[in-house]
Amino acid sequence: MLRIVLHLLGLPLLARCTQTVKSKFRNGTIAGIWKNAGPSSDLALNSPPAWAQKYSMSECLNLLYSKRNLALGGGSFLIAIMLAVSAVPSVAQGLDPQTHIPQLQTTTTGLPDLPQPALKLPTLNNYASPSSPENNPLVQTRELDLKARLSEGGGDIPAGLVWRVFSPDVGPDGQLPLIASAQGGGAVFNLPEGSYLVHVAYGRAGATKRITVGNATRHEVMMLDAGGMKLSAILPDGGKINNDLLRFSIYADEDNSDRSLIVPDVKPNTIIRLNSGTYHVVSNYGSANAIIRADIRVEAGKLTEATVQHRAAEVTLKLVRERGGEALADTSWSxxxxxxxxxxxxxxxxxxxxxxxxxxxxxxKNKDRIYQRDFKVSSGKNEEVEVVANGESESVSDSVD
Structure with a gap:
């Protein structure tokens, strides 16, 4: 250990002194001392015994003490050696006693506050009720198998139905709580035993029925008692009408003049599903005065196609300085x-x-001048009407603004 320390301190002279002492021992300089000690196991190892090692250390120190030309005095040098030797355990404290690997010093700090990611929760069904069966899996349910037909003897409607199941008890908001809903053709609901109001809609047609679910699967076929209406229009002599300017409105056929509007702005050749009955239909060709009214009856399970006739024509007005000329801008028409x-x-x-x-x-009316012209409209004959801005067509009265 001393030799290692001397090398670490960069003192080759002291190391050489130790080698000299050992060499004297082997050459017999201190052989007499060794012989007096008697035979030992250290002899086989050709190394001095413990007492010889102490002797060699003493000889080494005496030799070093006699060297006054060293930069350090004897006492100071011994202190330096002691400090060097005492420093070795301090260095060793940083080593793992098993692997001699320096131990790492780590510092654990708390994680910074990180922003929490937004949770993407599934949206709740608008019709889901806290008391609905799907929200209470402990409730035993039974199947309610529903189908709908337009009329008795008709086939099941395969698509286009909207089913809604309501509780018969009015909720705090004054409305019937919606328990479940479905779209398509037939529908199957799993419901606890009890009474329900079931509504089915097919376009503008619909039916409502109270159904009681017992301890077994319930099959129910609801009759809509409904049909369809398809509307179109023509001109006299079968002339083709401009469907882009044609619209229909369907009203309930009531005795009073204040009929309720059922379906507005219906395009031609569109099938409207309605409950059987009579309806008041208004056909507008354009937005002026081409209006036709008719009462049309819808029968259950049938499609009613109604065609109305408009005796009208499209007219385009323009103000010109001469016949065949360009239309004048900034013109007001009546x-x-x-x-x-x-x-x-x-x-x-x-x-x-x-x-x-x-x-x-x-x-x-153009630039404070008023011009007018009489013209005639013939059904089915679209035309362009020119009003010439001259003295013949100018009105002497400013009564028309």
Whole structure:
């Protein structure tokens, strides 16, 4: 250990002194001392015994002490050796006694507060009730198998149905709580035993029935008593009508004039599903005065196709300086019927509309001047009407603004 320390301190002289002592021992310089000690196991190892090692250390130190030319004095040098030897355990404290690997010093600190990721929870069914069967798996349920037909003897409706199951008891909000719903053809619900109100809708047709679920599967076929209505329109002599300008509205056929609107803005050739009964249909061709009304009956299980006839035509008005000229901008238009009633008002270089057949007056106002012209509309004959801005067509009255 001393030799290792001397090498670590960079003192080759002291190490050489130790080698010299050992060499004297082998050459017999201190052989007499060894012989007096008697035979020992150390002899076989050709190394001095413990007492000889002490002697050699003493000789080494005396030799070093006599060297006054060293930079350190004897006492200071011994202190340096002692400090060096005492430092060895301190260095060794940083070593693992088993592996001699330096031990790492780690510092554990708390993790910084990280932002929590947003939880993507499944959205709740708008119709789900806390008391619904799917939210209470402990409740024993029974199957309610539902189908719907348009009429007695008809087939099951395969698609387009909307089923809703309500509790018969009114909730705190004054509404019947919705227990379950489904879309498509037939539907199967798992419900606890009890009474329910079942509503099925097929387009504008619908039916409601109270159904009691017992201790066995319940099969129920609901009759909608409904049919369909398909609407279209034509011009006289079978002329083709502009379907882009054609719309229908369906009202309930009530005795009073205040009919409730059931289906607005129906495009032509669209099948509307309705309960059987009579309905009031209004057909608008354009947005002026081409209006036809009719009462149409719908029968259960049947499609009613109704075609109305419009005696009207499309008309385009324009104000020009001469016949065949360009339309003048910044023009305001008014169209009056034969009775003097205003049928349509608009603004622009062109004014397009659909008018029923008859006599009309076109009034154009441009730059504080008023011009007018009489014209006639024939059913099915679309035309362009020019109003010439000259003295012949200019109105002497400013009564029309």
């Amino acid at each position: 169209v009056l019927n034969a009775s003097g009633d205003v049928v349509r008002e608009s603004a622009g270089a062109y004014s397009s509309m659909v008018l029923i057949e008859g006599d009309y007056v076109a009034v154009a």
